[in-house]
Amino acid sequence: MAKDSKVQSIAETIVADSPETLVESDDQTKVQPKDKSLFNFARNKVRGWSRSTQFVIAATFILGLTMFFVGDLVSERVKSAALQSAAEAGALYMEAFLEPYVQEMNERSEISQESIAALDQMLNTSSLKRHVESMKIWRPDGTVVYSTDKSILRQTFATDEIAGALGGHVVTDLEDLSQDENRFERALNVPLYEIYAPLRDGKSGKIVAVGEFYERADGLEKEIAKVRGQVWRVVGTATLAMLLLLFFIVRRGDAIIQQQQVALRSRVIEQARLHSKNAMLQRRIAKANQEFWKINELTLRRLGADLHDGPAQLLTLILIRLDDLADQLEACAKLPGDREIYESIRGAAQDALREVRDISRGLALPEISELSLREELALVAGRHEQRTGSKVELALGELPGDLPLPLKICIYRFVQESLNNAFMHAGGAGQRIVADYRNRLLSLTVCDSGQGFEVAATPIETDGRGHLGLAGLRYRVESFGGSFTVESELGVGTRVRAQFRR
Structure with a gap:
């Protein structure tokens, strides 16, 4: 609640400060969100169009601009070619009419x-x-020696054409009739084009003058306009x-893409x-x-309680009654001959009582709800040592302090069965419990230094009791979302590991 109040207080402070910030901002800052909104609106509008429409617009702009430059270039080339022709x-006219003069x-x-x-x-x-x-004849220095x-x-006039x-x-x-020497031609008010051609000496071929014709451009402009229209x-x-060809290609591709998107979307929905x-x-x-597993634990507890309260109590009663009978027979001096039979019966009854109690103790899980994981592991190791007379080494690192009871029961059974397998198949050699908790991963490993076995060549689901025990451990661990692995090497030993992500 305190954290929520703090967040609310900060939010109220931001809301309270917002009007002052807006008042102090300049006009550019106020206009920018509007520009961004217009840009976003235009972008979303364009995104809403189909791919074929977007392509047609883009292709029309790019291809149209390209073709405009191409058409303009071709038109200029046609114009230049017509003028050159x-x-x-005109140069032939000048050579024929002007060179003699x-x-x-x-x-x-x-x-x-x-x-x-x-x-x-x-x-x-x-x-x-x-x-x-109109017609002109120029000296090489730009002086007009003849003109209409x-x-x-x-x-004298300076013109680049003479050069x-x-x-x-x-x-x-x-088009260029803007020079001073073109006043007369401009006054004619008709379209003209200029032609400058060199005039040569008939004997030496030396250029002695430059002839200039001003011809009417009506027909030429019409021809150029006609050719330009054809080009365009x-x-x-x-x-x-x-554009039409590309549009139909893109439209077909767009339709295929849309169909694939619909199919893919339906598959994704179905997959989800x-x-x-x-x-x-x-x-x-x-x-x-x-x-x-809960029901299984309850069943085991009930079986243990029934064994403890039923056969164990009956065997205890038998032993008591045997002791009473022995006392009575001794008082009557009738027991000495039957002492051996009595001791064998009493020994068998004691052995049966011990086994029933061991079975009952193994079936009935001790109360571990109030124990930490460290205490639980020490308990299961101690009970195994007490029952088998073997030694179990504990290597416990940092462990979580609180675990749910079903998971604690699972861990107890995992360690208990692994130690039983280590004692049964390895004779209890090198029994060791390793537990650690890092990066929210709880890892538990039970090791031994026995003969080991080939894990790949020995399936867990076999008829052997030990491997059936491993199968039960795997099912139990995986039912809690954990991972179960068995590592074994001949002549080195076996490691059984369970990991739980918390």
Whole structure:
């Protein structure tokens, strides 16, 4: 009661201190439990879904994200390939139309007025006007020597595309018209893409200028959009097909797993039921065994009492009457001739009385309810020494102070029968009782130094009395939940051990 009161007092103290702790905590501390509850709610919600649903959601996210990057990469590659193809076609235009007009730049780095006029006239032709909206010719230093927009002539601009073209590459760009030299092209307000191509000297092959075309991108953008749509349809169809295939595979596996879980759960329930039933039966068997040994002890006591009160008393009366008869015969001087017969009858009666008393004493268990285990072991050893005239050594360690009476009776009978076997089969040589109690395990061992026997080759349940005694000891010990072992070695001796977990 005092311990319960102390626990209650501590609980009341914690409850009383809780409001102050909540008041002193900051806002973050107050919000955290809510966040945790939302997280736990979401996690429990997801756990409540089937495995196939969880897989579809996860696979849709992962596979969809992967396919998005794949589709975007393929689309960019298609766009780059289309632009490159258009750039190569534009480069052919430049080589065919512009290179004749830049041959003079190998000598004076300028284009003559006649060439400029010819280029303007060529750009205004209907066949080229359908594709090219603007055109420029650059010197290697970034100066515009020809342009559809005459306002930027002889101006110098720094562009990376010119550097790439001077390296012998065809450079194209679909979207970047934000530079200062593109004011005219931006004003056209039509989709354009730039093509930069090197213009070479016809004799030496040296790059003398860079030509730039601005072509309309309407058709190219439509083609790119068409190809991109085809790519995305293929990627989407493949993704959907993979998701559906994986979904059906996972769904089938999930169904198999659920069936196995149901079967396993039913088996576990059945196993638990059988285990519970088995444990109940074992408890009943143990209880029945204990009741049997109690009844057996009562029967033995009754037999001992009957022998003591019946035949023993009659034999005592016979001896008394024989002594009275001997006195009467001696008084009449009729006994001397029959002295030998009288003594033989009286000796036989005394022997019978002694055996009946020994049997009665062995059947009737002495009162051990008030004795400790140490005193009980000393008692059974002393009675064995008194009855057999042999010596029993005691090696008693720390022993429990209180044991239930049925277990004390079991221990008494175990030691008594083991000592009887040691005296019968080993002549009482090296009789020793060892008892100890450690880690809640009570261990009792009865040893002798006789000839021993082969335990594996000699079954306990045989017709010999000694082995029947061992079988009875095993049943008695195991009925109290203990373990019983016999160890024997030829020429060394025998050890009989009983252990009880408490």
